[in-house]
Amino acid sequence: MMSYAEAAALAVSHAMERDGNVVVMGEDVGRGGIFGQYKGLQQRFGGDRVIDTPISESTILGAGVGMALAGLRPVVEMRVVDFALCAMDEIVNQAAKNRFMFGGQGRVPMVMRLPIGIWDASAAQHSQSLESWFAHIPGLVVTCPATPQDNYSLLRAALECGDPVIHMEHKTLWMSQGEVEVEQRAALGEARTVRNGRHLTVVSWSRQMQACAQACEELAGTGIEAELLDLRSIWPWDRARVLESSARTGNLLVVHEAVQAVGFGAEVAATAAQETGCRIRRLGAPRIPVGYAPVLEAQSRITAADIAAAARSMLD
Amino acid sequence: MLEGSQLAAGLYRTMARIRAFENAAEIASQGGVSAYGSSAGATAKVRGPLHLSTGQEAVPAGVCIHLRPDDYLTSTHRGHGHTLAKGADMGRMMCELFGKATGFNGGKGGSMHIADFSVGMLGANGVVAAGLPIAVGAAHAQKLQKRDAITVCFFGDGAINRGPFLEALNWAQVYGLPVLFVCEDNRWSATTASGPVTAGEGASARAQSLGLPSVQVDGNDVFAVHETAARLVKEVRATKQPLLLHAITYRVKGHVSVDAAAYRDPHELEAALQTDPMARARAHYQAQGGDLALLDAIDAEAAREVAQALAAADAAPWPAAESAFTDIQTTGAGQWR
Numbered sequence: 001m002m003s004y005a006e007a008a009a010l011a012v013s014h015a016m017e018r019d020g021n022v023v024v025m026g027e028d029v030g031r032g033g034i035f036g037q038y039k040g041l042q043q044r045f046g047g048d049r050v051i052d053t054p055i056s057e058s059t060i061l062g063a064g065v066g067m068a069l070a071g072l073r074p075v076v077e078m079r080v081v082d083f084a085l086c087a088m089d090e091i092v093n094q095a096a097k098n099r100f101m102f103g104g105q106g107r108v109p110m111v112m113r114l115p116i117g118i119w120d121a122s123a124a125q126h127s128q129s130l131e132s133w134f135a136h137i138p139g140l141v142v143t144c145p146a147t148p149q150d151n152y153s154l155l156r157a158a159l160e161c162g163d164p165v166i167h168m169e170h171k172t173l174w175m176s177q178g179e180v181e182v183e184q185r186a187a188l189g190e191a192r193t194v195r196n197g198r199h200l201t202v203v204s205w206s207r208q209m210q211a212c213a214q215a216c217e218e219l220a221g222t223g224i225e226a227e228l229l230d231l232r233s234i235w236p237w238d239r240a241r242v243l244e245s246s247a248r249t250g251n252l253l254v255v256h257e258a259v260q261a262v263g264f265g266a267e268v269a270a271t272a273a274q275e276t277g278c279r280i281r282r283l284g285a286p287r288i289p290v291g292y293a294p295v296l297e298a299q300s301r302i303t304a305a306d307i308a309a310a311a312r313s314m315l316d
Numbered sequence: 317m318l319e320g321s322q323l324a325a326g327l328y329r330t331m332a333r334i335r336a337f338e339n340a341a342e343i344a345s346q347g348g349v350s351a352y353g354s355s356a357g358a359t360a361k362v363r364g365p366l367h368l369s370t371g372q373e374a375v376p377a378g379v380c381i382h383l384r385p386d387d388y389l390t391s392t393h394r395g396h397g398h399t400l401a402k403g404a405d406m407g408r409m410m411c412e413l414f415g416k417a418t419g420f421n422g423g424k425g426g427s428m429h430i431a432d433f434s435v436g437m438l439g440a441n442g443v444v445a446a447g448l449p450i451a452v453g454a455a456h457a458q459k460l461q462k463r464d465a466i467t468v469c470f471f472g473d474g475a476i477n478r479g480p481f482l483e484a485l486n487w488a489q490v491y492g493l494p495v496l497f498v499c500e501d502n503r504w505s506a507t508t509a510s511g512p513v514t515a516g517e518g519a520s521a522r523a524q525s526l527g528l529p530s531v532q533v534d535g536n537d538v539f540a541v542h543e544t545a546a547r548l549v550k551e552v553r554a555t556k557q558p559l560l561l562h563a564i565t566y567r568v569k570g571h572v573s574v575d576a577a578a579y580r581d582p583h584e585l586e587a588a589l590q591t592d593p594m595a596r597a598r599a600h601y602q603a604q605g606g607d608l609a610l611l612d613a614i615d616a617e618a619a620r621e622v623a624q625a626l627a628a629a630d631a632a633p634w635p636a637a638e639s640a641f642t643d644i645q646t647t648g649a650g651q652w653r
Contacts, residue, residue, distance in 0.1 A: 059486075062449020066455070067457045103421030103423075105432075139644055141645065161646065165647075
């Protein structure tokens with residue numbers, strides 16, 4: 001058993017052992033990262049390869065682009081996705097576009113770690129889930145692991161794929177425990193079927209998978225068999241598996257922690273509607289900033305009860 | 317006059333090639349974009365915004381002569397001069413401006429994204445100051461890989477008012493990276509004069525505030541740029557520490573080629589034209605006993621090269637439509653919707 005944070009550190013450590021061009025940089029990575037997701041790496045690989053940086057998001061990301069063009073494979077840490085907004089030019093105009101706009105003369109094999117999600121009363125600027133922003137940008141791969149195993153496997157895959165990857169860990173999953181088999185590799189763009197069912201397909205990702213699993217368990221108690229899919233990769237996404245399942249069950253419920261409006265669930269829902277004609281329901285946060293006080297923050301959370309209720313309403 | 321004269325002719329040749337290239341591109345770009353009261357038409361060969369460095373040629377000529385092919389260079393939206401001076405092929409660059417398959421970027425980038433990785437030119441950039449973080453990253457890689465090469469980062473006076481300028485200089489200084497920052501101070505930020513919107517003494521003063529040594533030079537005197545850059549490049553190469561060259565020059569044309577710069581005081585332009593770097597190089601060359609006929613021959617040769625580049629670009633094929641779907645990403649390639 002190991003934690004989601006330990007699985008991440010292990011994945012980067014294995015990649016660094018294997019490839020001398022892998023370097024890590026970001027604020028506080030030397031002392032292991034604020035969540036322990038880089039623990040032990042600087043002691044092991046030295047300060048030249050695990051680089052503590054100033055609070056310079058534009059240049060952490062932009063230097064990563066320059067390093068990648070010059071032959072390195074940087075892993076850059078943004079601490080929370082909200083801070084990466086200071087580096088949107090470097091992500092969207094540089095990392096994502098350089099390969100194309102230079103006609104394939106250079107590539108940007110860089111993993112950008114942009115943790116998402118609501119955690120511990122952190123309010124409007126430390127709680128967002130912005131995966132759909134990055135899924136919208138040609139050139140980027142977007143991953144959202146829900147388990148320690150997937151954090152390990154997706155990070156390894158991200159580091160090896162040669163494309164710029166936005167790897168979005170969830171801030172309340174860092175301490176979550178699970179088995180990690182280092183031989184188990186995940187293909188980017190491949191969903192995972194968490195449970196099989198015939199009445200309804202539930203698609204989700206990241207921390208929201210936990211509430212979905214709980215809801216599916218509750219539904220099973222009342223005779224509703226839900227099939228639960230963890231998308232894992234937001235782009236590319238496993239449309240074949242989602243379409244096959246939703247065509248079979250005839251019902252698709254997409255759930256995410258991000259704001260529902262223009263969330264990635266809309267993309268999944270619209271595709272399924274067009275391709276399968278199944279019944280569709282989306283469930284995401286209301287379009288409000290995440291508030292600080294518990295009662296305010298709760299308005300942005302999607303609970304297992306919400307999910308179960310949405311599922312029942314579809315099958316009525 | 318032997319060695320000095322050859323050097324002078326070499327510097328003049330680089331400037332003449334840049335000037336001739338940009339003059340031709342300027343003509344080919346008229347009607348290429350709707351802006352500044354001009355409308356785009358179907359006949360323009362060079363389409364979209366074309367940013368000319370006319371009058372600034374002494375800076376890339378004087379700096380890049382000291383660089384090796386394995387040194388990196390990052391550029392700006394006004395990057396034709398840097399690219400040619402770094403050794404890129406003029407014909408392929410004209411093809412790229414025309415949007416042809418034979419251009420450096422296969423027609424995917426155009427003037428604003430010109431790049432030639434084979435000579436270490438890591439790209440022009442459509443975003444002001446965006447090249448600075450990329451340059452320090454490239455230099456950081458050179459340091460980590462224990463390479464002997466350096467990185468030269470060109471940017472303009474407008475860039476120093478963006479955050480990445482401060483971040484990148486700080487980065488280069490704290491990590492001790494082999495970067496020569498070159499501020500090509502042409503006094504204009506798009507269509508706004510830089511002076512009134514810039515506090516303090518500009519690029520060199522800001523660099524010094526970070527402990528990063530900087531030198532100011534008359535950027536329209538190619539010999540002064542050459543001499544100063546020789547010293548700075550040598551020092552960056554030897555010490556692996558960053559330095560900044562602040563070259564004062566002047567943007568003779570508007571922000572883009574269809575911008576007549578009517579907002580500018582005509583006296584300012586007139587005064588600037590008196591210090592045109594090519595005219596000054598000619599005068600200097602003659603004063604040193606050089607034969608102007610040689611420089612005339614260089615001009616004629618540059619004109620021939622440009623004519624060939626134009627003809628080649630005209631004749632070259634357009635990119636295949638399918639190439640809009642290549643060089644994007646390998647993971648998920650094919651999933652375009």
